[in-house]
Amino acid sequence: MSAYFVTGTDTEVGKTYVTCQLLRAATEAGLISVGYKPVAAGCETISGQRANEDAVAIQQASSLSLGLDQINPITFDAPVAPHIAAAQTASPIGEQHIKDGYHALGAHSPDLLLMEGAGGWRLPISDTRYMSDVVRSLQLPVILVVGMRLGCLNHALLSAEAIINDGLHLHGWVANGLSETMPVYAENLLYLKSAMPAPLLAEIPFRHTPARTTMASFLEQVV
Ligand SMILES: Nc1ncnc2c1ncn2[C@@H]1O[C@H](COP(=O)(O)OP(=O)(O)OP(=O)(O)O)[C@@H](O)[C@H]1O
Numbered sequence: 001m002s003a004y005f006v007t008g009t010d011t012e013v014g015k016t017y018v019t020c021q022l023l024r025a026a027t028e029a030g031l032i033s034v035g036y037k038p039v040a041a042g043c044e045t046i047s048g049q050r051a052n053e054d055a056v057a058i059q060q061a062s063s064l065s066l067g068l069d070q071i072n073p074i075t076f077d078a079p080v081a082p083h084i085a086a087a088q089t090a091s092p093i094g095e096q097h098i099k100d101g102y103h104a105l106g107a108h109s110p111d112l113l114l115m116e117g118a119g120g121w122r123l124p125i126s127d128t129r130y131m132s133d134v135v136r137s138l139q140l141p142v143i144l145v146v147g148m149r150l151g152c153l154n155h156a157l158l159s160a161e162a163i164i165n166d167g168l169h170l171h172g173w174v175a176n177g178l179s180e181t182m183p184v185y186a187e188n189l190l191y192l193k194s195a196m197p198a199p200l201l202a203e204i205p206f207r208h209t210p211a212r213t214t215m216a217s218f219l220e221q222v223v
């Protein structure tokens, strides 16, 4: 099984988008894929049920057919920092709960398991612990989704530095387009290609479905 933690340079940079593209590409290549969103904040009514949008997208993109409670065991209604939602609802986020859910998915022996974080790398899960502590405990290699917008150079370099300083393997990063018209996009990409301490795994355009060749090469580098 190939398993990764998918983090991002920030919230709303395309972690779920990229995760779902990769899960689908794996399925199309005949592999068994599953995504995991252990902690999600923000629910809406989807098909008559209160659910988190990321969790539903990941459930639909996975080739394994599993319940939402397996894909997303810890959910908060409010779209806020999860540890604050946890404190406000008196439902602490259990590290063991996150790890148990991960191992339960692993028990299905998928070829590819992608665990999406929430927010960026140093996301608090309590007043003293971070999601990065859980990733460290699981010893997962990391894929960093860089949302291509002004400010991403600093965010990408700091995230990569923190991942590596935490003793984890940064498998690579993904340049994810967040608009059709980012000024000096090519120059930003070129800079990151040379400055990032890990390879560029894929360049995902904004809005257009990535080319088959892009996804095939991305997949080849992760399974
Ligand atoms: N390459 C892309 N093309 C088109 N839309 C995109 C692309 N990347 C992201 N988006 C859109 O941008 C929004 C934010 O992306 P996404 O939900 O994947 O972010 P995220 O990093 O997973 O956020 P969160 O921290 O809430 O989990 C979504 O509406 C998504 O569909």
Ligand SMILES: C[C@H](N)[C@H](N)CCCCCC(=O)O
Binding pocket: 011, 012, 040, 041, 042, 078, 079, 080, 081, 082, 118, 119, 120, 122, 123
């Ligand atoms: C609600 C939102 N879409 C995310 N799922 C949660 C983002 C938390 C960010 C916390 C922070 O780093 O400030």
Ligand SMILES: [Mg+2]
Binding pocket: 015, 016, 017, 054, 116
């Ligand atoms: Mg997401």
